[in-house]
Amino acid sequence: MQYLLRFVAVGYIGLLILVPLFVVAQKTFENGASKVWEALTDETMVHAFQVTAYAAAHAVVINTVFGVGVSILLVRYRFPGRRLLSLLVDLPLSVSPIVAGLALVFVYGRTGWFGPALDSLGYQVIFAFPGIVLATVFVSLPLVVREIVPVLEEIGTEQEQAATILGANAFQTFHRITLPSIKWAVAYGVVLALARSLGEFGAVKVVTAGGVAGRTQTVTSLVEQRYGEFDELSAYSASLVLAAASILCLVVITIIRPASDKKSSDKKK
Amino acid sequence: MSARTGKVWSLLGRGRRRRSKGDGAALARGSSLGLGVATIWLSLLVMLPLAAVVIKGTGNGWTGFWDALSNPSTAAALRLTVSQAFLVTAVNVVLGTVVAWVLVRDEFPGKGLIDLVIDVPFALPTIVAGLVLLSLYGPDSPLNLQFANTRVGIFIALLFVTVPFVVRAVQPVLLELDRDVEEAAASLGADRFTIFRRVVFPNLIPAIAAGTALAFARAVSEYGSLVLISGNLPFKTEVAAVRILSLNENDNPAGAAAVATVLLFVAVVTLLAIDGLRRWAVRRG
Amino acid sequence: MGISVRNINKNFGDFVALDDVTVDIESGNLTALLGPSGGGKTTLLRIIAGLEQPDSGVIEINGTDTTWLRPQQRNVGFVFQHYAAFKHLSVFRNVAFGLEIRKVPKDQIRTKVMELLELVHLDQFADRLPAQLSGGQRQRMALARALAVEPNVLLLDEPFGALDAKVRKELRDWLRRLHDEVHVTTVFVTHDQEEALEVSNEIVVINNGRVEQIGSPDELYDHPANEFVMGFLGPTTRLGGRLLRPHDIEVTAEATTGAVEAKVDRLLRVGYEVRIDAVRSVPGGEDELTTVQLTRKEAGHLDLREGDSVWLSPADGATVAAG
Numbered sequence: 001m002q003y004l005l006r007f008v009a010v011g012y013i014g015l016l017i018l019v020p021l022f023v024v025a026q027k028t029f030e031n032g033a034s035k036v037w038e039a040l041t042d043e044t045m046v047h048a049f050q051v052t053a054y055a056a057a058h059a060v061v062i063n064t065v066f067g068v069g070v071s072i073l074l075v076r077y078r079f080p081g082r083r084l085l086s087l088l089v090d091l092p093l094s095v096s097p098i099v100a101g102l103a104l105v106f107v108y109g110r111t112g113w114f115g116p117a118l119d120s121l122g123y124q125v126i127f128a129f130p131g132i133v134l135a136t137v138f139v140s141l142p143l144v145v146r147e148i149v150p151v152l153e154e155i156g157t158e159q160e161q162a163a164t165i166l167g168a169n170a171f172q173t174f175h176r177i178t179l180p181s182i183k184w185a186v187a188y189g190v191v192l193a194l195a196r197s198l199g200e201f202g203a204v205k206v207v208t209a210g211g212v213a214g215r216t217q218t219v220t221s222l223v224e225q226r227y228g229e230f231d232e233l234s235a236y237s238a239s240l241v242l243a244a245a246s247i248l249c250l251v252v253i254t255i256i257r258p259a260s261d262k263k264s265s266d267k268k269k
Numbered sequence: 270m271s272a273r274t275g276k277v278w279s280l281l282g283r284g285r286r287r288r289s290k291g292d293g294a295a296l297a298r299g300s301s302l303g304l305g306v307a308t309i310w311l312s313l314l315v316m317l318p319l320a321a322v323v324i325k326g327t328g329n330g331w332t333g334f335w336d337a338l339s340n341p342s343t344a345a346a347l348r349l350t351v352s353q354a355f356l357v358t359a360v361n362v363v364l365g366t367v368v369a370w371v372l373v374r375d376e377f378p379g380k381g382l383i384d385l386v387i388d389v390p391f392a393l394p395t396i397v398a399g400l401v402l403l404s405l406y407g408p409d410s411p412l413n414l415q416f417a418n419t420r421v422g423i424f425i426a427l428l429f430v431t432v433p434f435v436v437r438a439v440q441p442v443l444l445e446l447d448r449d450v451e452e453a454a455a456s457l458g459a460d461r462f463t464i465f466r467r468v469v470f471p472n473l474i475p476a477i478a479a480g481t482a483l484a485f486a487r488a489v490s491e492y493g494s495l496v497l498i499s500g501n502l503p504f505k506t507e508v509a510a511v512r513i514l515s516l517n518e519n520d521n522p523a524g525a526a527a528v529a530t531v532l533l534f535v536a537v538v539t540l541l542a543i544d545g546l547r548r549w550a551v552r553r554g
Numbered sequence: 555m556g557i558s559v560r561n562i563n564k565n566f567g568d569f570v571a572l573d574d575v576t577v578d579i580e581s582g583n584l585t586a587l588l589g590p591s592g593g594g595k596t597t598l599l600r601i602i603a604g605l606e607q608p609d610s611g612v613i614e615i616n617g618t619d620t621t622w623l624r625p626q627q628r629n630v631g632f633v634f635q636h637y638a639a640f641k642h643l644s645v646f647r648n649v650a651f652g653l654e655i656r657k658v659p660k661d662q663i664r665t666k667v668m669e670l671l672e673l674v675h676l677d678q679f680a681d682r683l684p685a686q687l688s689g690g691q692r693q694r695m696a697l698a699r700a701l702a703v704e705p706n707v708l709l710l711d712e713p714f715g716a717l718d719a720k721v722r723k724e725l726r727d728w729l730r731r732l733h734d735e736v737h738v739t740t741v742f743v744t745h746d747q748e749e750a751l752e753v754s755n756e757i758v759v760i761n762n763g764r765v766e767q768i769g770s771p772d773e774l775y776d777h778p779a780n781e782f783v784m785g786f787l788g789p790t791t792r793l794g795g796r797l798l799r800p801h802d803i804e805v806t807a808e809a810t811t812g813a814v815e816a817k818v819d820r821l822l823r824v825g826y827e828v829r830i831d832a833v834r835s836v837p838g839g840e841d842e843l844t845t846v847q848l849t850r851k852e853a854g855h856l857d858l859r860e861g862d863s864v865w866l867s868p869a870d871g872a873t874v875a876a877g
Contacts, residue, residue, distance in 0.1 A: 009371035012364050016429055017386050020401040023411060027404050070307050077300055087540060088311045094536040096490030098510040099529040103318030106325055113321060138314055158638035161605055164625045165632045166652035180642040199394025201493040220396045227497060239397040246392035254385060
């Protein structure tokens with residue numbers, strides 16, 4: 001029975017995930033590494049990576065600052081509408097990226113609610129970088145909050161109260177006590193948000209209409225376009241870089257996780 | 270990324286804090302500013318856009334909404350999406366629980382790798398996931414399997430992206446389960462299957478249900494991993510998310526919004542269901 | 555001077571935590587707030603510290619009205635029940651925290667912290683993290699941290715509650731001696747009457763949000779203001795409807811004036827003492843059970859067996875509750 005279950009589990013995960021990963025790596029390098037390098041240094045490809053990095057960096061910074069603040073609000077304060085706020089923060093996790101993208105277009109698009117007003121001020125959101133950033137922020141919004149909230153709940157308020165009594169003001173208490181206590185959760189959330197941001201496809205595709213190569217095209221949109229044009233080498237090469245980045249994030253997370261669990265019992269340094 | 274989905278309901282937990290007037294004055298000023306900024310930001314980013322979807326989708330009244338959904342090819346896409354989501358969720362409930370069980374209760378070389386790999390579908394960009402699957406099951410498949418542009422392809426892609434949900438929901442609960450109870454049941458003469466059915470399984474129900482809800486919601490809303498492998502053939506392999514996009518591109522934003530409203534509804538119901546499950550699990554102790 | 559608590563009221567929703575509480579704590583005293591859990595003593599301590607605000611009433615510390623001051627401005631030392639150690643900071647940095655906030659020069663911090671760590675016998679643990687300390691050591695670190703800022707008053711919430719019996723005993727003696735050395739006005743909360751009697755030189759008994767009695771340990775033990783205080787401070791039993799201490803009952807084999815007859819129901823020797831459960835039938839009422847505590851020697855003289863008849867009377871100068 002034990003071996004049957006083991007066989008089923010390993011077989012399922014192996015066939016579904018491991019084998020395909022292996023095959024895609026193999027296919028990418030079928031014609032040699034130099035071809036891959038050529039594909040990756042193509043001008044529009046480099047630009048796509050720049051767009052993706054730009055969007056991901058902005059999304060991660062915005063979501064980290066916002067995530068820490070919202071987590072503290074949700075855990076440390078009671079206010080009317082708290083449940084709704086919590087639901088709104090969670091929603092992007094289960095909303096389809098296509099719906100997210102469409103929603104942003106309806107509000108910030110040229111014919112959207114705020115579109116004309118933004119247009120007259122000279123701002124273009126949709127089909128431009130701000131739209132890419134907004135879409136990326138949207139899909140990775142819950143990841144940082146989700147990591148911090150349980151840690152904040154667990155550490156409780158006593159340490160913060162102790163700091164207050166010792167004379168620390170609100171900022172000093174946050175900076176010296178709260179932040180160090182949640183730093184691993186923040187790090188964990190940041191890596192998750194980064195992984196999600198680098199790989200976002202659906203929402204970004206909608207707000208950029210697939211992206212203009214060399215301008216608003218992200219790596220994920222480029223993969224789709226190149227595959228459609230039968231340029232499999234570019235598609236596979238770019239995918240492999242994205243896959244490597246996401247797996248690197250996973251590895252970083254598995255390293256951070258034990259560190260954060262061990263932290264309390266670990267020796268200093 | 271282990272146990273990530275296990276935290277889904279922890280977000281709505283309660284922290285205790287007694288507000289005091291003295292330091293509350295300064296805190297209240299700072300915190301209401303924070304609350305204001307958070308509310309504005311969330312409104313601009315999440316609430317208003319999603320409200321726009323619902324308003325556009327139902328702008329022509331219920332009949333307009335209903336007409337949009339009963340357009341033959343839209344209806345076919347919704348039917349396909351929901352039926353595939355059910356199928357995939359069912360498979361993952363069983364196999365996900367098995368995988369979680371093996372990861373917690375079994376020891377074998379390579380277990381760590383399997384544990385890490387479970388999270389790959391979470392982290393892997395969806396378009397890359399689609400391409401990865403296509404390389405194995407597509408036109409020049411090394412296994413000589415041809416699932417591109419078929420419903421089997423959709424099924425496999427959805428299995429891939431929803432694998433982690435049940436596993437990661439069940440795993441932490443199984444880890445924390447008190448082994449004494451099982452030993453007690455064994456000492457009372459229960460065999461292993463009976464122990465699982467009568468002692469272990471009831472404890473896993475909330476976690477399995479939460480994982481199921483998340484997996485279903487993900488399957489219903491999936492786009493990126495399907496766009497390459499499904500071929501997007503109307504009436505055959507066009508799923509809801511793809512349908513939204515094609516409606517929008519064909520200058521029918523109201524139709525797109527109507528379908529999007531359905532997906533949004535599924536998303537909200539999922540979150541509320543998970544919240545309800547968490548409360549239920551807490552009440553049960 | 556010291557701490558003056560006047561007419562403090564505090565409700566949590568419908569629950570009355572403190573009901574018109576007035577207490578004066580003299581400068582330099584070591585005062586115990588004693589009472590059952592949920593009685594309001596921790597709330598009072600937190601109000602003195604500024605962690606809670608009273609609904610009405612006034613708190614003065616060393617003559618200054620601090621009722622509406624923020625905790626940061628009160629300069630009190632507070633030791634939490636579970637220590638509230640800053641988990642990410644070393645023992646040294648924990649103790650230095652308040653001084654760093656006050657921007658004291660680094661070399662002065664160093665001197666002061668090492669002095670305090672020596673005082674609490676933690677000088678060789680300065681670089682450890684709180685997680686690497688035992689419960690008692692963490693408690694002493696929390697104390698040093700609270701003392702570092704030279705507080706006007708030192709407040710301790712159930713300081714020994716989370717420790718095991720042996721360590722608790724050591725720390726009690728140690729707190730007593732520390733107070734003799736540092737001499738800061740100290741208030742601690744406890745639900746353990748033995749702890750209050752042993753450590754403090756003044757006890758405030760609080761129950762159901764009200765002050766039941768204030769006095770020295772001897773006063774409270776010998777002249778309890780009411781039956782609650784008497785019952786809370788030590789074992790009690792009933793004889794002829796009166797509340798007495800079990801060791802304040804005289805046992806004789808023959809009738810004496812004022813004594814009542816009872817039957818020995820159970821004899822139990824516990825170490826150096828002998829406990830007698832004697833039952834007296836009350837005409838038209840329930841039987842009365844009286845527990846008497848004798849020394850082994852006294853019990854030996856009486857040579858009692860279960861079932862024997864004995865005569866019980868209150869000893870001369872027996873403690874009785876006033877009111």
